[in-house]
Amino acid sequence: MSSVFDDCAVPEPSSLLGFSSNGIASDVESRTDSCLSAALDNKDTLYLAVKSGSVLICETQAGSRAFLSLEEINKFDPDFVNAIMPGIADGRSIVAVPAKIDVETLKTPYRAMDARAVLYSASLPPEEAGAVGMALSLLHWHKTNQHCGLCGSASRSHLGGLRRDCKQCKAQIFPRTDPVVIMLALRGDKCLLGRGPQFPPNWYSCLAGFVEPGETIEQAVRRETREESGIKIGRVKYYASQPWPFPHSLMIGAYCEALSDEISFDGEELEDCRWFDREEVLAMIERRHAKELRAPPSKSIAAHIMGNWLKQTA
């Protein structure tokens, strides 16, 4: 008997992406406010040190790691008052701690690595990169939610940092994730790529944009593609998703069917946008394009969307 799962890819495409192998169980339903202090009292707890949106990692010839011992984190002037506990991984509590140390004073083997570098270098073990993504998103959310959105009073962290409560009106504020669609528009044997002015030189990627209130994913794909490139879109097919800690988004990857050819873009959101054929995209992924045009890094959802299109249509 056929089933709705027959066309599910194995391995699951999302599982191959950077930040997607987070093994932390948050167990928010069974938490109490004492979970953080209990974790801080437990000698087996592992720590993530975060400074200005970067994680402090230990990098040796044996490899890189972001999970630190108590002895290690104490070197970085930790701010335990504003620590949070994302959850438990492999039976050990994971605590993320803002560090006050000046990163310029860090000594080998420690150094700061921002989320983009974590994604591009892919040097951390996948489950640690996933934990870093979660911790960076959560700590950024705390930083930007110090006051209640309803009454403006101060809010305070609860449940080890998975909720904030307003001291005045008692409103409960939960961490947020902003959905972003990222899509590859296809027309015959060509795909549509663009480059934003903020991209590194020679990079081209899938078009992307935030889902707006009241929209479905499919509607957001059609609207964003139309707004950015002028291309009209028909059918939309979900492909994979990627946690995107910039600062707390979820990338939702899709393919979409272009119904028109003529591209128009405003030069602000995109500085270039055009059709690429299969050979050119393959050359960009393999870093051998004649004009040195490049696809995004291998652990990004954009690279996987582009690569899977080539594979599926080979």
Ligand SMILES: [Zn+2]
């Ligand atoms: Zn309030």
